[in-house]
Amino acid sequence: MATHRTKMLIIGSGPAGYSAAIYGARAMMEPIVVQGLQPGGQLTITTDVENYPGFRDVVQGPWLMDEMKSQAEHVGTRMMWDTIVEVDLANGSPFRAVGDSGDEYIGDVLVIATGAQAKWLGVPGEQELGGKGVSACATCDGFFYRGKKVAVIGGGNTAVEEALYLTNHSDDVTLIHRRDELRAERILQDRLFKSPKIKVLWNKTVERFEAGENGALAQLALRDTETGQDSTFACDGAFVAIGHAPSTELFEGKLEMDASGYLAVEPGTPKTAIPGVFAAGDVMDHTYRQAVTAAGTGCMAALDAERFLAGLEIDLDGHAHEAEAAE
């Protein structure tokens, strides 16, 4: 078991973590990125990415994340194959974290970029057809279904927002909900019911996602929750929109969160209530949830981390304390 000391400890290796690392390394903060169970983050489970700036042609999610990782390493980031299982934020900077390996990580600043995971239905065909008709992100993948028939599964705000967004690309959107009323806010429901492009199928659960001969999604197997009757619904794309779960269990009782578990930050910044602890990417953003916004807040975290460190003096034994305002 080893102890790894750095000025900048980053938990998470998605676009937010890698971007924080790129900026942090170039500012001589010698960042360590603890990568977690999904090195590269959520984009490693998708295929086509067409909206990350800088690439005229479609790029592949895993490739894009490999490039970000290489860039971060190239400028001096240390990557760790480990998952943080414990953090100690109570005593201020430096912050201590412990990995699954037993290794200890100590950072003068901490950037939390642990992301979020889309919630899935957990039914047959869902994972197998991911990227082949089944998606959890209309903003990301809606464009690929322009002019096609799509379904959205869910009944909360996320589902209604996704359905409304999809009307930019498709005139044939069906919302499939397991109850006979929606949980979404009234204003969203009004917009949904007013849209001539959206139909609603009530009281239906999706039992399976089924592929056609070409290996892509062809139809959904549905069950009526009232009659128990089975039916099928043919479509080209299906968007599972039953919410997201931010990866914040580690920080329960240690950092402020909203009702859904997203880390609370000072509005417009990545600053948490603990000086020197920053949150970037999907872990603090339930609104935009895009690779480019995650990268943007990762950059902001690194810039704010640099400013925080500039206001600290580091003792010879590695302990940071606030510099006296002598200037």
Ligand SMILES: Cc1cc2nc3c(=O)[nH]c(=O)nc-3n(C[C@H](O)[C@H](O)[C@H](O)COP(=O)(O)OP(=O)(O)OC[C@H]3O[C@@H](n4cnc5c(N)ncnc54)[C@H](O)[C@@H]3O)c2cc1C
């Ligand atoms: C199927 C799919 C397709 C998508 N397509 C697009 C798209 O086309 N364009 C787009 O802009 N966005 C897309 N997105 C959204 C995009 O992937 C996310 O917005 C983005 O990845 C968020 O980045 P992040 O860095 O905040 O976190 P994430 O990418 O979620 O990464 C989180 C990181 O934290 C790590 N981690 C978690 N817990 C720990 C721990 N305890 N210790 C150490 N590490 C930990 C994980 O291993 C992971 O590396 C898509 C998402 C999905 C699911």
